[in-house]
Amino acid sequence: MSPIWTILFATISLLCATTMASDPDPVQDFCIPDPRYGSLKTAHLTILPCKNSSEATTDDFVFSGVKRAGNFSADTGLAAIPVNPTNFPGLNTLGMSFIRADLKVGGINPPHFHPRATEIAYVVEGSVYSGFVDSTSRVFARTVEQGEVMVYPRGLVHFQMNVGDKPATIFGSFNSQNPGSQKIPAAIFGSGIKEELLEKAFGLSPKQIGAMRRRFDPKKVK
Structure with missing residues (x-):
């Protein structure tokens, strides 16, 4: 292969890798979806027209729904509050989302994965046995204490369990507005x-x- 084709191939590969690595880059400062053109809970947010930027207010960029724990599951002892453009429109097109997870003593967040995002989790309070499994079935797990952070690579199975003697709270952040x-x-x-x-x-x-x-x-x- 000639040098020029090698350079061209490498450039295209880099561009493709960058494009597929996360959500598309925004082409404006922000895009608050205009609810007149569809429901925020059912529409694909990136195709909803944006409100005129002059109609945006500070309230579009503030979300108060994670001040306290959500509703706990009787089976798992987990309460999770996702924060994404469906309940926080100011996140739309910004390539990120958030979650608050609370675990009762002994509560678990069962093994799961996010196909479109890497997650980073911060333990606000409590002691949480936390980890992920890589593609060779090797487990990376330990007890993560209050003030510590753990990352779960995109697409890998991960899990959490409250192993302390009091409720635990975790804040998680994703590099996609729709991690799945x-x-x-x-x-x-x-x-x-x-x-x-x-x-x-x-x-x-x-x-x-x-x-x-x-x-x-x-x-x-x-």
């Missing part, structure tokens, strides 16, 4: 994968598969 979240138990047993395959993959009996499916029925799981 795929919970492993629900994805496997609540998605309708053929029962025979699950039996062979996990060595479980039909009765056990049925019990797991009832537990992770998407109509019941919140």
